[in-house]
Amino acid sequence: MVIIVGSGAGGAIIARELAKNEIPVTIIEKGPYIDSKDAFNYYDAYNDSVDLLTTTCVGGATIVSMSNMVRALDSELHEYGIDISDEYEYVEELVGVHDLDDSHIGKGTQLFWMLEGNLD
Numbered sequence: 001m002v003i004i005v006g007s008g009a010g011g012a013i014i015a016r017e018l019a020k021n022e023i024p025v026t027i028i029e030k031g032p033y034i035d036s037k038d039a040f041n042y043y044d045a046y047n048d049s050v051d052l053l054t055t056t057c058v059g060g061a062t063i064v065s066m067s068n069m070v071r072a073l074d075s076e077l078h079e080y081g082i083d084i085s086d087e088y089e090y091v092e093e094l095v096g097v098h099d100l101d102d103s104h105i106g107k108g109t110q111l112f113w114m115l116e117g118n119l120d
């Protein structure tokens with residue numbers, strides 16, 4: 001039995017892979033189960049001088065994230081001879097990563113993009 005603490009993206013993907021390989025797994029979550037539309041009410045309170053956003057609830061900070069899926073540290077890892085592109089591709093397919101349709105881009109961003117020549 002593997003015990004995972006926290007049900008955000010990190011804990012959830014590990015739990016999924018263990019379960020798929022028939023390894024018993026239990027996730028321990030500190031926060032309550034909430035409707036994702038209420039997640040903004042579950043930001044943790046920190047000292048005012050620390051600008052840090054986390055949430056304590058099932059799904060964690062993952063459910064308040066903006067859904068930008070970038071390959072973090074991809075080139076830096078390559079410099080150390082580490083290639084996790086297969087793992088990135090696996091997760092991207094799992095969660096359905098795709099380019100954002102132009103109709104979902106806000107007016108302010110569209111303006112910047114037009115100035116940069118990226119949009120008509």
Ligand SMILES: Cc1cc2nc3c(=O)[nH]c(=O)nc-3n(C[C@H](O)[C@H](O)[C@H](O)COP(=O)(O)OP(=O)(O)OC[C@H]3O[C@@H](n4cnc5c(N)ncnc54)[C@H](O)[C@@H]3O)c2cc1C
Pocket residue numbers: 005006007008009010011012028029030031053054055056057058059060061062063064065066067068069070
């Ligand atoms: C507003 C916002 C927008 C973001 N937008 C993006 C984005 O667009 N793209 C991107 O890549 N990243 C984004 N991020 C960052 C991304 O959301 C986090 O890096 C990611 O969700 C972290 O996943 P995690 O599993 O490590 O942590 P979390 O998702 O925070 O999960 C940790 C879990 O552990 C639980 N926990 C904590 N302590 C305990 C304990 N003692 N016992 C039991 N459970 C405990 C918490 O309740 C939580 O459920 C954003 C973050 C925020 C806050």
